[in-house]
Amino acid sequence: MLYFIYDYTFEGLLTAIFDIYNRKVFPDRIQGGHLPVPLFTETYTVVSDPEKADRVIEGLKKKISRQALHHLFICYLSEIENIEASLFRYIRKTLESPSGIEVNFADEDVLFLSKIYKKVQNEAERVKQFVRFQKTADGIYLAIMDPLYNVLPLCSDFFQDRYADQSWLVYDSRRNYGLFYDLRKTEVVHFDQPIRPLQTGKMEDEHLDESEIAFQRLWNDYLKAITIRERKNLRLQRQFMPKRFWKYLTEKQ
Amino acid sequence: MKLNLLLTEHSFIFACMNPQIFDKLKLLAEAAKFDVSCASSGTTRSNAQKGIGSAAGWGVCHSFTEDGRCVSLLKIMLTNYCIYDCGYCANRRSNDIPRTTFSVSEIIELTIEFYRRNYIEGLFLSSGIVRNADYTMERMARVAKDLRTIHRYNGYIHLKTIPGASRELIGEAGLYADRLSCNVELPSEQSLKFIAPDKDYQSIYRPMHYIQQGFLESKEEKKKFRQAPRFAPAGQSTQMIIGASPDDDNRILHLANAMYQRPAMRRVYYSGYIPVNTYDNRLPALTAPPLVRENRLYQADWLMRFYHFKVDEIVNEGHPNLDLDIDPKLAWALRNPQFFPVDVNTADYEMILRVPGIGTKSAQLIVASRRYGNLSSEHLRKMGIVMKRAKYFITCRELPLFTVQEVKPERIRELLTLPAKKKKDAEGLMLNF
Numbered sequence: 001m002l003y004f005i006y007d008y009t010f011e012g013l014l015t016a017i018f019d020i021y022n023r024k025v026f027p028d029r030i031q032g033g034h035l036p037v038p039l040f041t042e043t044y045t046v047v048s049d050p051e052k053a054d055r056v057i058e059g060l061k062k063k064i065s066r067q068a069l070h071h072l073f074i075c076y077l078s079e080i081e082n083i084e085a086s087l088f089r090y091i092r093k094t095l096e097s098p099s100g101i102e103v104n105f106a107d108e109d110v111l112f113l114s115k116i117y118k119k120v121q122n123e124a125e126r127v128k129q130f131v132r133f134q135k136t137a138d139g140i141y142l143a144i145m146d147p148l149y150n151v152l153p154l155c156s157d158f159f160q161d162r163y164a165d166q167s168w169l170v171y172d173s174r175r176n177y178g179l180f181y182d183l184r185k186t187e188v189v190h191f192d193q194p195i196r197p198l199q200t201g202k203m204e205d206e207h208l209d210e211s212e213i214a215f216q217r218l219w220n221d222y223l224k225a226i227t228i229r230e231r232k233n234l235r236l237q238r239q240f241m242p243k244r245f246w247k248y249l250t251e252k253q
Numbered sequence: 254m255k256l257n258l259l260l261t262e263h264s265f266i267f268a269c270m271n272p273q274i275f276d277k278l279k280l281l282a283e284a285a286k287f288d289v290s291c292a293s294s295g296t297t298r299s300n301a302q303k304g305i306g307s308a309a310g311w312g313v314c315h316s317f318t319e320d321g322r323c324v325s326l327l328k329i330m331l332t333n334y335c336i337y338d339c340g341y342c343a344n345r346r347s348n349d350i351p352r353t354t355f356s357v358s359e360i361i362e363l364t365i366e367f368y369r370r371n372y373i374e375g376l377f378l379s380s381g382i383v384r385n386a387d388y389t390m391e392r393m394a395r396v397a398k399d400l401r402t403i404h405r406y407n408g409y410i411h412l413k414t415i416p417g418a419s420r421e422l423i424g425e426a427g428l429y430a431d432r433l434s435c436n437v438e439l440p441s442e443q444s445l446k447f448i449a450p451d452k453d454y455q456s457i458y459r460p461m462h463y464i465q466q467g468f469l470e471s472k473e474e475k476k477k478f479r480q481a482p483r484f485a486p487a488g489q490s491t492q493m494i495i496g497a498s499p500d501d502d503n504r505i506l507h508l509a510n511a512m513y514q515r516p517a518m519r520r521v522y523y524s525g526y527i528p529v530n531t532y533d534n535r536l537p538a539l540t541a542p543p544l545v546r547e548n549r550l551y552q553a554d555w556l557m558r559f560y561h562f563k564v565d566e567i568v569n570e571g572h573p574n575l576d577l578d579i580d581p582k583l584a585w586a587l588r589n590p591q592f593f594p595v596d597v598n599t600a601d602y603e604m605i606l607r608v609p610g611i612g613t614k615s616a617q618l619i620v621a622s623r624r625y626g627n628l629s630s631e632h633l634r635k636m637g638i639v640m641k642r643a644k645y646f647i648t649c650r651e652l653p654l655f656t657v658q659e660v661k662p663e664r665i666r667e668l669l670t671l672p673a674k675k676k677k678d679a680e681g682l683m684l685n686f
C-alpha cells in the first residue's frame with residue numbers, strides 16, 4: 001500500500017498529481033495530512049509547490065475549458081471522503097484523452113463530479129440565501145453558518161459586492177474560520193476561543209445594536225403578514241428551506 | 254480576532270423606533286401579499302461607488318413563508334387606501350378595514366435595514382390609488398429616486414405602475430427602478446369591466462406601452478453613448494388572476510403569448526384567485542384557490558418560453574383547458590403519439606426537449622454526451638431523466654419495450670396518473686418535467 005499525503009489544499013492536491021506523473025508511481029490513495037494512515041502503509045509526503053500545480057493546470061487548460069477547471073476546484077471544496085480519487089481519475093482521463101472528456105456525461109467520473117459540483121454550488125447558494133446578519137453593538141454585521149461543504153470561498157464576492165459600506169463577518173462554525181470585511185478588504189479570521197454564538201447561531205441580546213431587536217421583529221412580522229393562509233404548505237417550505245438552517249434564521253425561533 | 258470598534262459609515266435616524274411602524278408594516282404587507290412576482294432577476298448593477306447593494310446576477314430567495322413561496326423582495330404597499338373598488342381586491346374602497354400609509358422615509362429605511370441584514374434582494378412597491386393615478390405614482394417614483402440618489406442604494410427595485418399614470422411619471426420611475434409592472438389582472442376586457450369597473454384595458458395597456466417605449470429608447474441611446482441613463486433594465490412583468498372570471502386557459506395563454514411578443518415583457522405571472530370578498534356575487538364562490546390549475550398554467554408558460562412550444566400546440570379551440578391530472582407536456586405527447594418514440598442518440602435537440610420526463614438540462618446533457626458514444630437507458634437514468642415517464646417516448650441503445658406505439662396513450666395516461674390521485678392537491682409550484 002502506498003499513500004500520498006498532502007497538506008489538504010487544492011494546490012497540494014495538484015502538486016501530488018504532478019509528482020505522480022513525474023515519479024511514475026501510482027499511489028493507492030491520496031489523502032490530507034490530518035487523516036490517520038493505516039498500519040504498515042508506505043507514505044510519500046507531497047510538498048505543495050505552486051509551480052508544479054501550475055504545470056498541471058496548464059496541461060488541463062489545453063483539454064478543458066476554464067469553467068470546467070473552476071468546477072474541479074468547487075468539487076474539491078466538497079471535502080467529501082476520498083474526493084481526491086475522483087478528481088485524480090478525472091484529471092488523468094482528461095490528460096490522456098486526445099480532446100478531453102469535459103462533456104461526456106456517460107463517463108462515471110464526469111457524471112459524479114458534475115453532481116458533486118451541483119451539490120456544492122447549491123450549498124453556496126443556500127449560504128447566500130440564509131445568512132442573517134445581526135448588527136452588533138460595535139457596528140459589525142455578524143452571521144454564523146455551518147455549511148455542509150467548505151463554501152465560504154464561493155460566497156465572498158457576493159457579500160463583498162453587496163455590503164461594501166458596512167463591516168461584516170460571516171463565520172463557518174464547522175470549520176472554525178470566517179470572512180471578515182473591514183470596509184477596505186476581506187480577510188480570513190478565526191476565533192481563538194469558542195464563543196457561545198458559534199453553538200447557538202445567534203448573538204446574545206446584550207451584545208446587539210439597540211435597533212437590532214426591533215428590525216428582527218419587523219422581519220418576523222413581515223413574513224407572517226405576507227403568508228397566504230389559504231395556501232399553507234409546510235412541506236414545500238421545508239423543502240426549500242431545510243431544517244438544518246433554521247437555527248440561524250431570525251424568523252425561525 | 255476581536256469584534257473591534259469599527260464604526261460603519263452610515264448612521265440613520267431611526268424612524269422605525271416609532272411604535273406605529275409595526276402596525277403599518279403588518280397592514281401594508283398583508284395588503285400586498287397577493288401580488289406574486291417575487292423574482293428579482295434580469296438585471297445587473299454592480300456596486301460601483303461602494304454604496305449599499307448590488308443586483309448582479311440572479312435573484313436570491315432569502316426566505317420561504319409557510320405557504321412555500323419565495324421571499325426575495327420586501328413586498329409592500331405604500332398605502333392601502335384606495336379610491337377604486339375592484340371586486341377581487343381586499344383593499345377595495347367599499348371594504349371596512351383599517352387603513353394606513355407609509356411615509357417615503359419609512360419605506361426607505363425598512364428597505365435599507367432589511368437589505369443590510371441579508372433579508373431581501375430589494376423592494377417591490379405597489380400602492381392603492383389615492384386622489385388620482387399620478388399623485389400616487391409620483392410618490393412611488395420618489396421612493397425609488399431617493400433610494401438611488403440620496404442613499405446610494407444599488408439593490409433591486411420593482412415598482413408597480415398605477416393604471417392610468419402619465420408618461421412623464423412612468424419615465425421618471427423607469428430611471429430608478431429595475432423593473433416596472435402593470436397587471437392585466439383579468440384575462441379579458443369584459444371580465445375586467447364587469448369585476449373592476451374603474452379599470453379598462455386602455456388604462457393598463459397605455460402604461461405598459463410607455464414602459465416598452467422607454468425601454469427601447471434607452472437601449473438605442475445606450476448604443477450611441479454608454480453613459481446614457483438606463484430605463485427599467487429588467488423590463489416589465491404582468492399578472493393575471495386565475496379563476497375569478499370565466500375565461501378559459503386558451504384565452505389566458507393566448508394573451509400571455511401575445512404579451513411575450515412585446516420586447517420588454519419578461520414574465521407573466523398567474524395568480525390563483527383567493528376569495529377575499531365573499532359577499533360579492535359577481536365572483537365565483539370557491540372553497541379553495543385553484544392551485545393545480547395555476548401550476549399547470551406555469552408549466553404551459555415554461556413550455557412556451559423554454560421548450561419552444563407554440564401556444565396553439567398547448568391549448569386551442571378543441572382543447573380550451575389544460576388537463577389538471579397531467580402536465581401539459583405529457584398531454585401534448587399523448588395527443589401526438591405519431592412523433593414518438595424519439596431516438597435519443599440521433600434526434601434533434603428540439604425533439605428531445607419534447608419528451609416527457611426530459612427537461613432542458615438533461616436534453617443538453619444528452620446532446621453533449623452522445624458524441625462520445627451511444628447512450629443507454631442506464632446513462633439516461635444517471636443523468637437525471639425521469640425514466641418512469643420518458644420510457645414510453647424514447648428509444649436508446651437497448652430495444653424499446655413498450656413505447657406509446659405499443660401501449661396506447663389512454664393506458665399511459667392511466668399508468669402515469671394513478672399514484673398522483675393519492676397525492677394531495679397542494680402541489681405548489683413544482684415544475685418537474
Ligand code: SF4
Pocket residue numbers: 335336337338339342343344345346380381382
Ligand atoms: S386599484 Fe383596485 S386592485 Fe388596486 S388597490 Fe385599488 S381596489 Fe385594489
